[in-house]
Amino acid sequence: xxxxxxxxxxxxxxxxxxxxxxxxxxxxxxxxxxxxxxxxxxxxxxxxxxxxxxxxxxxxxxxxxxxxxxxxxxxxxxxxxxxxxxxxxxxxxxxxxxxxxxxxxxxxxxxxxxxxxxxxxxxxxxxxxxxxxxxxxxxxxxxxxxxxxxxxxxxxxxxxxxxxxxxxxxxxxxxxxxxxxxxxxxxxxxxxxxxxxxxxxxxxxxxxxxxxxxxxxxxxxxxxxxxxxxxxxxxxxxxxxxxxxxxxxxxxxxxxxxxxxxxxxxxxxxxxxxxxxxxxxxxxxxxxxxxxxxxxxxxxxxxxxxxxxxxxxxxxxxxxxxxxxxxxxxxxxxxxxxxxxxxxxxxxxxxxxxxxxxxxxxxxxxxxxxxxxxxxxxxxxxxxxxxxxxxxxxxxxxxxxxxxxxxxxxxxxxxxxxxxxxxxxxxxxxxxxxxxxxxxxxxxxxxxxxxxxxxxxxxxxxxxxxxxxxxx
Numbered sequence: 001x002x003x004x005x006x007x008x009x010x011x012x013x014x015x016x017x018x019x020x021x022x023x024x025x026x027x028x029x030x031x032x033x034x035x036x037x038x039x040x041x042x043x044x045x046x047x048x049x050x051x052x053x054x055x056x057x058x059x060x061x062x063x064x065x066x067x068x069x070x071x072x073x074x075x076x077x078x079x080x081x082x083x084x085x086x087x088x089x090x091x092x093x094x095x096x097x098x099x100x101x102x103x104x105x106x107x108x109x110x111x112x113x114x115x116x117x118x119x120x121x122x123x124x125x126x127x128x129x130x131x132x133x134x135x136x137x138x139x140x141x142x143x144x145x146x147x148x149x150x151x152x153x154x155x156x157x158x159x160x161x162x163x164x165x166x167x168x169x170x171x172x173x174x175x176x177x178x179x180x181x182x183x184x185x186x187x188x189x190x191x192x193x194x195x196x197x198x199x200x201x202x203x204x205x206x207x208x209x210x211x212x213x214x215x216x217x218x219x220x221x222x223x224x225x226x227x228x229x230x231x232x233x234x235x236x237x238x239x240x241x242x243x244x245x246x247x248x249x250x251x252x253x254x255x256x257x258x259x260x261x262x263x264x265x266x267x268x269x270x271x272x273x274x275x276x277x278x279x280x281x282x283x284x285x286x287x288x289x290x291x292x293x294x295x296x297x298x299x300x301x302x303x304x305x306x307x308x309x310x311x312x313x314x315x316x317x318x319x320x321x322x323x324x325x326x327x328x329x330x331x332x333x334x335x336x337x338x339x340x341x342x343x344x345x346x347x348x349x350x351x352x353x354x355x356x357x358x359x360x361x362x363x364x365x366x367x368x369x370x371x372x373x374x375x376x377x378x379x380x381x382x383x384x385x386x387x388x389x390x391x392x393x394x395x396x397x398x399x400x401x402x403x404x405x406x407x408x409x410x411x412x413x414x415x416x417x418x419x420x421x422x423x424x425x426x427x428x429x430x431x432x433x434x435x436x437x438x439x440x441x442x443x444x445x446x447x448x449x450x451x452x453x454x455x456x457x458x459x460x461x462x463x464x465x466x467x468x469x470x471x472x
Contacts, residue, residue, distance in 0.1 A: 001468045002029040005166040008463060009075065009224035012169050016064060016074045023060035023074025023118075026169075027053055030076040030120060033167045036472070040148055043162040045081060045139040046089050047121030056118045063116075071231055073116035077109075078168040080159050081122040081139075082129050083215075085109045088119070093127040093136030095333040096326055107200040107236045108172060108215050115231040117170055124158030127335045128319060129174070132182050132407045133391045134158055137335055141389045144186060146433055146467045150386040153183035153407075160187045160218055166468040170228070176213035177311055178411030181423040184218050185381040185436030188425040188462060190453060192216045192225050193411070195243065195444045196418035199229075202238035210318050211241065212311070212415035221463050222424075222454040226250035229446065243444065253447040258455040262295040265374035271303025273409035274397050275383040278430050283380045283437045286426040289459045290378075290452075300377065304366040304413050308405030310356040311412050312341070313348055320345035360416055367417045371442045376452055379410045381423040381436030410438055420446040422453045425462040 004026055007015065015021045031053065034044050047053075053076075060074030079085045082092055084102035091097050105113065113119065124142045126134050134157025135141040142157045144150040145165035152161040156173030160183030163171050173180045175193040184191025194216040201213065217228035227250075234245040266287050269275055291297050320342045323334070331339060370377055383406055384397050396402050403409060414421040420443070423436040439456075441448040457463075 001033065001166050004029045005033055005169065006464060006468065007169070008220045009169050010221070010227055012075060013072060013227070016060070017069040019064060023057040023064070024054060026074060027057035027076055027118065030168060037165055037167055040143060041145060041161050041165055041167065042140055042142045043123055043158045043165070043167060044078060044121050045124045045158065048088065048119065053118060053120060060116060060118065070114075070116035071227070072112065072170065075117045075170050076120045076168055077112055077117040078120055078123045078159060078162050078171040079109055080156055080172050080174060081125045082155065082174060083109065083172055085119050085122070088122055090122070091138050093125050093138055095137050096330050098138050104203065107202045107238060108232050111232045112170070112172070120168065123162055123168075123171060125156065126154045127338050129155030129176065129179055130315070130319065130338050130341065131155070132178060133387060133389075133393070134183075135390055143389050144386055144433070146187065149388060150433065151186065151389045151391070153186040153386060155179040156183045156218060160184055160189055163187070163218055163220065164189055164466055166466060171218055172215065173218040174213055174215045175415065176210070176315070177415050178408040180216050180218055181381050181411050181421065181436070181438060182407060185423045186386040186434060188434030188466070189218050189220060190222050190225055190422065190424060190457075191218045192229070192422040192446065192449060193414065193420065194229070195420045195446055197239070197241045197243040198420070198446055199232050200236035200239035200242040202236050202242070206322065210314055220466075222450055222457050223251070223254060226254050226450055246444070246447070248447060250447060250450055253451060254454050256451075258293070258451040260294055262290070262375040263373065264290050264295050264297045264376045264378055265300040265370055266297055266378045267300040267303060268380070269303070270379060270410060270413065272306045272403070273380070273383050274400050274402050274406060275380055276385065276397050276429070279380055279383065279435045282426045282435050283378075286437050286456070286460065287378045289456055293455055293459065298374070300370065300374075304363045305359045306403070307356070307359050307363060307416060308403060308408060308412050310359055311416060312405060313344070313352060314356055316341040316345040317348045363413060363417055367419060375441075376448065377440040379438045379440070381410060381438040382407060383409050385429050385431050385433045414440055419443055420449045422449045424453050424456050426460070
């Protein structure tokens with residue numbers, strides 16, 4: 001692999017702006033890496049023309065030479081195939097949308113481009129992001145660079161695999177129930193599910209009543225995530241739920257460091273999760289790093305109501321509304337699991353909706369109590385190793401029955417509650433696959449998640465250990 005692609009995003013930006021390496025060299029390295037790896041990984045699924053990309057890189061070098069370099073000048077960007085970027089297909093991993101050419105950028109993509117990033121292409125995702133395994137009928141399965149027999153997770157699996165394999169230095173990702181944190185954990189990256197509204201979800205064809213999905217960074221390091229977030233945070237008139245700008249630089253917040261004497265709550269299972277033993281042991285050991293740094297750690301007993309089933313039922317209800325104009329005539333073109341969920345939405349009732357609302361309020365009260373007592377909450381990110389590349393999810397873990405939505409046991413609650421949550425790598429499992437620890441902060445304290453993750457990263461660094469050559 002070209003050594004350029006071993007750099008972090010922050011290092012790459014500094015190298016380009018300092019004219020240690022040209023944007024053309026970076027782009028050429030990325031394009032060569034895609035060509036060399038994509039038959040194995042299947043992470044990048046649509047691309048702009050090579051000559052166009054090299055021309056864009058030359059224009060970036062000219063801006064650098066004039067002293068006009070922007071924050072992400074010349075950095076190649078991969079956009080998740082659930083998100084629009086002008087001139088490329090947004091297939092949503094779905095056959096009826098395989099020719100769906102986007103005519104505009106999302107707010108997030110537009111802001112990254114305004115900061116100097118160059119869109120290379122799209123990264124693979126499961127059909128409409130509806131599962132945590134990245135496979136679909138349009139492009140097939142994406143593979144985990146640590147072990148190609150396994151999935152990188154989903155729904156941001158293509159982005160996570162491309163990042164971890166040194167294919168793309170910058171990617172977009174999104175998270176409605178774990179879709180940033182699950183892939184980030186499965187490939188050993190840092191992933192941040194931002195506070196709801198921190199990055200605008202816009203433009204959109206319909207109002208989001210489910211209000212759980214956010215965009216956020218998947219990066220090699222925490223500093224890279226802060227750099228990413230500084231370019232895209234802030235309100236948009238197109239998103240009524242977007243938050244005001246936080247009034248801080250996330251990069252500056254890392255330089256300020258983690259406040260001293262924090263109270264940290266630790267939950268091994270949130271009262272219901274079924275966790276693989278080596279993952280549980282690794283996270284229990286990892287959280288003690290905060291004690292070494294002068295913070296107090298206390299076990300949290302009990303947990304919030306388990307709401308994975310309710311989350312899934314309402315998601316299916318919204319998906320049925322989204323696809324209503326294509327059914328039943330094109331039903332056979334959709335994946336079986338997606339259609340199964342859509343059909344189950346027919347039985348979703350007002351009583352079901354009411355129970356979901358009551359559960360969500362109980363979750364809100366639990367979170368309020370936790371963050372009244374603690375500054376941070378720490379849990380495992382995922383309860384087990386990445387499943388096979390095409391599935392299925394495990395039905396049991398070490399002889400114990402696994403929840404149907406077990407992969408998202410620790411992630412779904414904080415989509416429903418809107419709290420920011422990040423995942424950091426804590427080592428490799430017995431199977432040689434990455435394990436993650438989730439750090440959750442009070443609402444709107446994305447800066448505190450970043451500071452805590454950065455402090456942990458400095459204590460137990462995971463970069464530059466990546467699987468970039470082991471499988472080639």
